[in-house]
Amino acid sequence: MSDRILDTISTPEDLKPLDGAQLRVLAKEIRDQLIDTVSQTGGHLAPNLGVVELTLGILRALDTPRDRVIWDVGHQGYVFKLLTGRRDRFSTLRQYGGLCGFPKRSESRYDVFDTGHASNSISVALGLAQARDARGTDEQIVAVIGDGSLTGGMAFEALNHAGHLGTKMIVVLNDNEMSISENVGALASYLARVRLDKRYIQLREAVEGSIAKVPGIGAGLVAAGEAAKESFKQLVVPGMVFEELGWKYVGPINGHDVQKVQDAITWARNAEGPVIIHMVTHKGQGYAPAEVSPDEFHGIAPFEVSTGKVNGAKGGPPSFTEVFGEAIVAEAALDERICAITAAMPSGTGLGRFRDAYPDRFFDVGIAEQHAVGFAAGLAVGGRRPVVAIYSTFIQRAYDQIIMDVCLQNLPVVFALDRAGLVGEDGPTHHGVFDMSFLRAVPNLTLCTPADEAELVDMLHTGLQTDGPFAIRYPRGKGVGVALPREPSVLEAGRAQVRRTGTDVALLAWGRMVGVAERAAASLMEAGVSASVVNMRWVKPVDMETVAWAAQRHDLVVTIEENTSIGGAGSAVLEALADMGLTPDVMHLGVPDCFVTHGAMNRLLEEVRLTPSGVSEAVLGRLQRVSESEGERHGQTQSRRRAR
Template sequence: MNLEGIKDPKFLKNYSNEQLEDLAQDIRDFLIAKLSVTGGHLGPNLGVVELTLVLHQLFDSPKDKFLWDVGHQAYVHKILTGRAGKFDELRQYKGLCGFPKMSESEHDVWETGHSSTSLSAAMGMAAARDIKGTDDKVIPIIGDGALTGGMALEALNHIGHEQKDLIVVLNDNEMSIAPNVGALHNVLGRMRTAGKYQKAKDELEMLIKKIPAFGGRLAATAERVKDSLKYLLVSGMFFEELGFTYLGPVDGHDLEDLKVNMNYARKTKGPVLVHVITKKGKGYAPAENDAKGTWHGLGPYKIESGEVVKKPGPPSYSGVFAESLKKVAREDDRVVALTAAMPGGTKLDQFAKEFPDRMFDVGIAEQHATTMAAGLATQGMKPVFAVYSTFLQRGYDQVVHDVCRQNLNVFFAIDRAGLVGADGETHQGVFDISYLRHLPNMKILMPKDENELQHIIYTAVNYDGGPIAVRYPRGNGYGVQMDEKLKEIPIGEWEVLRDGSDFSLLTFGTMIPLAMEAADMLARKGIQAEVINARSIKPLDESMLLELARKNRPVLTVEEAALQGGFGSAVLEFFHENDIHSMVVERMGVPDRFIEHGSVSKLWEEIGLTSDNIVQRAEKILPRKRQRA
């Protein structure tokens, strides 16, 4: 079938199972081919082909609302809603978003990127539906990994209490980005092997109804027998006790099994949970056999061999972090590492191999991880929570109250700080400086390259003055020489990388190469720019700032982070608080809007973080300096 000719999912209504099977194969072939060029979330989408087809055949999107939790598994939905022709530009600048996006289609009713939000949003939509008196169905699709998130469990509890008409589809592929952890995962495992719970329950009820009605006593006994047998069956009881009608387990690749159970769910009053078992990567052997999470989300690959196309280059920042942490941990048995379901992404899987008893994967539970780290710190341990910048936002209250307020020695290794590119708005790590800088007791550092990162890791682990955060970007370093011996970097001290007499560029991390390039360009124009590695974002290097004020030298701050409340704001605040009002200070950074997906270099161009823009801003502030002189 020509998938690019699909305009909306109505054509599925009269499709037979045989036609759906053919279409499922066409979709799998399409995804395998397209993503081999663009990269993307292949495994999750290959696993939900039949499920998505049945949902769109039996329900009426967008009247009926599908909420794809996380959004990693929404590619099939995008194909069926008229976007197959845009897959050549998947996750590319100005191209098709890798997650549901309302501006793309009326069929995308909820935008996702962080997990465990779909059930809460669905509860809100169902409540609004009932207030308005409409009859649309609300169907959140949530994975077994996302279901372990605290927010999802809170929503399950509330939905069961309110008894709203909702159909929760639990897409259980037995694996999140990393192997799932936790007691709930074990509960789901027992359900998978317990057989058809609903069929057994229905047969039991039919048997009871055949018992002659010899009075209430016998009827009550029959009910007790039914309840006892329900608990004996075990499967589904967790959800039934929460107030859901449990259907399953359902074979997520058996069209008839899916249809029977979805039709049953559609006719059932109150909340229903349909437990669907799928195979991540279904139909493509390399993805099906993936035990490391490689095929969850990846770059280009060779279709025939499944070989992932990797360009040789310097080590990744995540890899340098993990190797440096192992070095320190060999000398200090107090070092303990934590991750929230991202051992591979943070490279802590390497730490776990060497120190299995000192590594904790808590599942999708950043709040729990943060407070657990605080608990470890109270007992003299050195907890290191490696977390993506965007996901640390989910544990913010715990950072404030449980870590900073108690001034505990917790080390936040903030991965993916700055723009991350293809994953777009929900994953850009540009807010952490703003949401951490104003917290009492918090320190924030960022290295200029991979060599400085290893020294800053050493510094942070050995710091005993309270919480400390180290930011580092996604991707690889620069290939600089790596020192053999680790050393401490003085917190609160900056480094002059290039002398200059006309004005000062204050920057850090990924912006330093741009600043150095801009300084070269300015030098050719006769302007001498001082470039300062402001690697200590909090505290600032106050002595250096006072020296700049003494020289009355214009300052330009450049940061790959939100301008509001960011590093540049901190510099302005310092001069204001010290009654230094003659300084010319300009700021460059991420503007006050969400930044969409695309390559990082393209996004830098879009928001004006380029060496050319630095030169232009410098030339603007220099005449102002001369007019005042």
């Protein structure tokens, strides 16, 4: 029998009788559990280690699930999951069929909102608070947002709106000075001043105390009116920026002290209007390797607990991300106009070397994808050659800026869209399966996808030589192991590469699906079906000539893309066929019209049948149906003839 306190916590109510000593033991048990599980499943370790006491304090002060907690991004919600009835399933975290790595309403009634993309929690909380007021109920609404996520425009927009409405709600600002990497921006510097400058706090206490005590002066100051009071406050009150926006500011508070967290929330729940509580925490708290490298342990693959080293064989081909990171440094050496922009993900997008080599040409704009694209547009108008490196899923935030700020004006901005396609354990909030559909609708944009890492180098080079918007989408994970070009080449836009010529079926594939098509062709061959394989390379412009060749020389044309099957590369082929008046038998394979769950990448590719066997079975099934229906037609014709 376990004697862990953690094993006695079935609901947050079980936390309430615990005393300070028991809470400290529980916090240690939670950290051990987090480390143990995430070392096996991989996941967001450092953010969760940093919010153990903060989560305990919130849950003790509130009455959940009646009171509502919204976790911004949601990657720091593991502790919440452990304490809200999901401890027994915690080992299934991020596994196929197991607990999601982010809040999920379908998983628990404690999860109020499915999050994954940053900076929307205050908006959602405000909506919930307005709905509560309209209903006339009195539950508390709490958004927990990190200092990194507070850099996102949506968070500012919501602060602005809520401050104006004066709606009762609580924002817990979890300030650990880190986004994934070090947090950036003027607001981060402001928070640092508030956090670090003890003089603010001492001065505030001293001055507030003395004003109250000295007869005449304190009263005189108040009598001098609001203006004097406000300018005086500005000097001495931390968090004045928030106060000016209509929020009550509380803090800074030690977010590793459960009692202090609990007291602050309890105070805020009785206050009028919107309250922001500034809590200071340490990312990675309690596990030395994560404390030393909180960025590496932000999201980590399975690792060895004693050393903090990631498991698995080193070596093998470099990842697409690494190849991009090297290629852009090489390009920048030859063209001083080239700039690189990341939205808070310098290492995730492979820009670490660029940042070190060209600090003046490197911009981390914070979690601000819309601004990143608008900013790139300005750079381009000013004669620079910006490369915006953003994951496929997060560029969704900047669709309007892509259309209006970049493409309408045909500006030379290169979009390097990493993590395109399925991404595995992070699940539906992170799969990059829409970009081909929403990007190919935009005029002036060229859109391509490399089948291997060598092509990525050439495509980046091609993009930088192109006088107009250019997007490259490439997948998470390792390349296929081909040699990289010594000198990158310019590829002809809209020219596909035929990799194998057959007679029965044409497999037209994009990106990582080219390798899948090649393997499918090999197994089709064994089944007596001869397949051509084309690396289509370009989504826009699509290669009309090759599409026509495929249609005219094969019984069946099959399109294969790691993107939603709606409106993507396969649709481009269908449109091309329609435009050319060609009507071959076509099969259209892609991610089905649903949100694909989380789990190991291979498992997910299997689920959507984008594997060699999935493709070959689909092709054989179709050929079989075609021959059966032809047989039927043939049979009908025969019997009609006989009847005549």
